Amino acid sequence: MPEVRQPGSTRARQDLLSRTALGVFRLNGQFLSVSEELARPAGLTAAWWQVLGAVLREPQSVAGIARTMGITRQSVQRIADLLVAKGLAEYAPNPAHRRAKLLRPTQEGHAAVARIGPGHASLATRLAEELGDTAFAETVHVLERLTRALDTLSAPRDPAAQSGPDDV
Numbered sequence: 799m800p801e802v803r804q805p806g807s808t809r810a811r812q813d814l815l816s817r818t819a820l821g822v823f824r825l826n827g828q829f830l831s832v833s834e835e836l837a838r839p840a841g842l843t844a845a846w847w848q849v850l851g852a853v854l855r856e857p858q859s860v861a862g863i864a865r866t867m868g869i870t871r872q873s874v875q876r877i878a879d880l881l882v883a884k885g886l887a888e889y890a891p892n893p894a895h896r897r898a899k900l901l902r903p904t905q906e907g908h909a910a911v912a913r914i915g916p917g918h919a920s921l922a923t924r925l926a927e928e929l930g931d932t933a934f935a936e937t938v939h940v941l942e943r944l945t946r947a948l949d950t951l952s953a954p955r956d957p958a959a960q961s962g963p964d965d966v
Contacts, residue, residue, distance in 0.1 A: 818944070832921065840913035842886075847914065849877045850886060850907050857890055857900035886910055 803810040833844035842850070852863045860878055864871040878901050881887035886907035889899035903911070926934050 836914050836917045836921065839917070840910045842910055842914070845873075845877050846881060846886070847911065849874060849881060849901075850903050850911055853887070853901050853903055854908070854911060857902035859892060859895065859898040859900055861898060863901065881907065 803813065830844055833847060837844050837847040840847075848867060849863060852858060852866055858866070860874045861871050863878070864874045867874070878887065878889075881901075882889060885904055887901050887903050890902050892898050892900045929937065
């Protein structure tokens with residue numbers, strides 16, 4: 799007979815965390831696969847599209863892109879250098895920091911991302927039809943809320959606030 803867990807118990811919360819993590823890991827794999835398919839006809843990879851997408855509205859430093867995307871600066875640097883070598887992006891001076899250049903897409907980079915648009919729109923429409931527009935929007939809200947919560951939990955804590963009676 800399966801163990802019955804009380805809602806709010808430590809074990810029930812651990813199960814929820816595990817199920818959430820496994821679901822997100824699976825979603826990540828699914829999104830990477832779909833992104834590769836969408837990006838391929840434009841001559842991009844999912845990773846190249848991700849980095850280009852981060853700078854479409856405004857140039858950013860490699861460190862800024864890494865923070866936004868939640869990945870390492872080194873991996874963004876490697877992709878940024880490839881995008882520059884392929885003529886899809888370029889480095890520009892950064893008025894806020896002499897050494898940390900800004901990455902921005904070239905016209906070719908904008909054109910490559912634009913070629914993804916029709917497939918992206920089609921997938922968005924099919925997903926909205928499957929989920930329903932309200933549930934789709936709720937899904938986005940829940941994922942954004944989860945991201946903010948994890949950001950809060952991973953933020954450095956004040957050591958003085960963490961000390962207990964045995965820490966003196």
